[in-house]
Amino acid sequence: MTRASSASPADDARGGAVAASLRGLLDDPSIPADVRAAMAEDFRRVEHMLDRLENEELHVAVFGRVSAGKSALGNALLGHDAFEVGVLHGTTTRADVARLDEAAHAGLVLIDTPGINELGGEDRERLAFEVAEVSDLIVFVADGDLTREERDALRTLSATRRPLLLVLNKADRYADDERDGLLDRLRDHAEGLVRREDVIAVAARPAGREVIEVDAHGNERRHRELPAADxxxxxxxxxxxxxxxxxxxxxxxxxxxxxxxxDQLSARIAATRRDVASRTIRQYCVAKAVAVALNPVPVADLLLAGGLDAAMVVQLSRVYGLPLTRSESGRLVAVISTQLAALMGAVWGMQLVSSALKGLSGGLSVVVTAAAQGALGWYATVLIGRAAEHYLVAGKSWGEQGAKRAVADIVASLDRDSILREAREEILKRLKT
Known part of the structure; x- marks a missing residue:
C-alpha cells in the first residue's frame, strides 16, 4: 500500500530529480566495465534506493549496543517475530529487513542491525554503520545511561545527516521517577544531536511477572505473565x-x-585512467627510446620521435574520452616541445649533438650514443606524455597560468635522474636481447 503523504509539489519534484539522477548513474555508458564491477555493491544500493523512491518507502535502521534490545524492539513494532532474538551476544550477524506491517500505510521499513560493541565484531559494526548510512532515519536503542562508546556512536551517526530518535528500552525496569531522570540524562547526552521530543521510553519485551490466582476453594496457582510490549x-x-x-x-x-x-566513481575512473595513461606513456617511452637509439640516419631519429609523440598523445586523448585528431595532436606536441625547449635547451642540444654524431661517424657511434640518446628520448616522452595528460584532464585546457607554467610544474615534479637511470637499464637490456 502506498503511503498517504502530505508531500508538496516541491517534494515530488525533488524526488523525481533524484530518481532521474539515480537512473543516470545506473545507465551511464561512460563508466568503465572494470569500475562498475569493482563497485557492484554500490550500484545494487542505487537500485534499492530507486525502488524505495518509487514505492515511497522510508527505511528505518534500528541501531545500538549489543543486547540493548534492538531485535526485540523491531519485533514489537512489527507485531510478530521477524527478527531473531537471543540472550547471547551477537545474535544479529547481518542486516535484516522487514516491513513495519501495522504501519504499512506509512511505507515504513525496519532494518535490524548488528550490535556496535561486540568483541571481535568489527565487521558487524562496520556493516551496521553502512546500513545506517543508506537509511532514511535511525532509531538508536539504549537500555540505560549512555556509555562513552554509545555517545561516540551517536555522534558518528549524527554526522551521516540522518534524523535520529533515541529510545530508552527496557523502561519497565525503572520506577517512574527513575525513568524520568534517566530520560533527562539521555536528552542531555544527545543535546544538539537528537531533538528532546525524540528521546522516547519503550518496553519492547517487558519482564515477566509472577501472578498468584486463588480459586473458589482457596487453592493458589502461580504462573508467569508476560505483559504486552509498550x-x-x-x-x-x-x-x-x-x-x-x-x-x-x-x-x-x-x-x-x-x-x-x-564522487567515488569520478575518483575511481580518474585512477583507472591514470593507470592506463601511465602504461601507454611507458609503452611509447620504450618504443621511442629504442627507435631513437638505433636509428642510424641523422635527424631522422628526431623526426621519428616526433611522430611517436603525436601518436602517444592521440592514444592518451582516447583514454581521457577527449579524442584528438593527428593534426591536433601534432600541434599539442609542438606547444609542449616549445616550452620544454625553452626550459631545457641543454637536453635538446644533447639530442641534436647525438643525432649529428651519427651522421659524422656513418652510424659507427650508435653503440656509444645509443643508451644516452635513448634515455633522453625516454625522458622527453615522459615529459610530453605528462604534459598532454595535464591538458586533457583539465578538459583540453592549460588553465589560467598557461602552458609555460603547467609544463614547468611537470618538469619540477619529476625525478629526472631516476627516470634516466630506469631508461638506460631498460634500453641496455633490450639491446642485449
Whole structure:
C-alpha cells in the first residue's frame, strides 16, 4: 500500500530529480566495465534506493549496543517475530529487513542491525554503520545511561545527516521517577544531536511477572505473565515522521548517497585512467627510446620521435574520452616541445649533438650514443606524455597560468635522474636481447 503523504509539489519534484539522477548513474555508458564491477555493491544500493523512491518507502535502521534490545524492539513494532532474538551476544550477524506491517500505510521499513560493541565484531559494526548510512532515519536503542562508546556512536551517526530518535528500552525496569531522570540524562547526552521530543521510553519485551490466582476453594496457582510490549509512543512518532517528512527524507538521503557515489566513481575512473595513461606513456617511452637509439640516419631519429609523440598523445586523448585528431595532436606536441625547449635547451642540444654524431661517424657511434640518446628520448616522452595528460584532464585546457607554467610544474615534479637511470637499464637490456 502506498503511503498517504502530505508531500508538496516541491517534494515530488525533488524526488523525481533524484530518481532521474539515480537512473543516470545506473545507465551511464561512460563508466568503465572494470569500475562498475569493482563497485557492484554500490550500484545494487542505487537500485534499492530507486525502488524505495518509487514505492515511497522510508527505511528505518534500528541501531545500538549489543543486547540493548534492538531485535526485540523491531519485533514489537512489527507485531510478530521477524527478527531473531537471543540472550547471547551477537545474535544479529547481518542486516535484516522487514516491513513495519501495522504501519504499512506509512511505507515504513525496519532494518535490524548488528550490535556496535561486540568483541571481535568489527565487521558487524562496520556493516551496521553502512546500513545506517543508506537509511532514511535511525532509531538508536539504549537500555540505560549512555556509555562513552554509545555517545561516540551517536555522534558518528549524527554526522551521516540522518534524523535520529533515541529510545530508552527496557523502561519497565525503572520506577517512574527513575525513568524520568534517566530520560533527562539521555536528552542531555544527545543535546544538539537528537531533538528532546525524540528521546522516547519503550518496553519492547517487558519482564515477566509472577501472578498468584486463588480459586473458589482457596487453592493458589502461580504462573508467569508476560505483559504486552509498550512501543505505542515510538510507533506513533515513526508514522508521523513518515507521513510528514518521509518522501522528503528519502529523496534527500538518496541524493546524498548519489552524490557520494558520483564522487567515488569520478575518483575511481580518474585512477583507472591514470593507470592506463601511465602504461601507454611507458609503452611509447620504450618504443621511442629504442627507435631513437638505433636509428642510424641523422635527424631522422628526431623526426621519428616526433611522430611517436603525436601518436602517444592521440592514444592518451582516447583514454581521457577527449579524442584528438593527428593534426591536433601534432600541434599539442609542438606547444609542449616549445616550452620544454625553452626550459631545457641543454637536453635538446644533447639530442641534436647525438643525432649529428651519427651522421659524422656513418652510424659507427650508435653503440656509444645509443643508451644516452635513448634515455633522453625516454625522458622527453615522459615529459610530453605528462604534459598532454595535464591538458586533457583539465578538459583540453592549460588553465589560467598557461602552458609555460603547467609544463614547468611537470618538469619540477619529476625525478629526472631516476627516470634516466630506469631508461638506460631498460634500453641496455633490450639491446642485449
Amino acid at each position: 512501543v505505542a509512543a515510538l510507533k506513533t512518532r515513526l508514522v508521523a515522521i513518515a507521513e510528514r517528512e518521509g518522501k522528503t527524507l528519502s529523496a534527500i538521503n538518496a541524493g546524498l548517497f548519489a552524490g557520494r557515489l558520483t
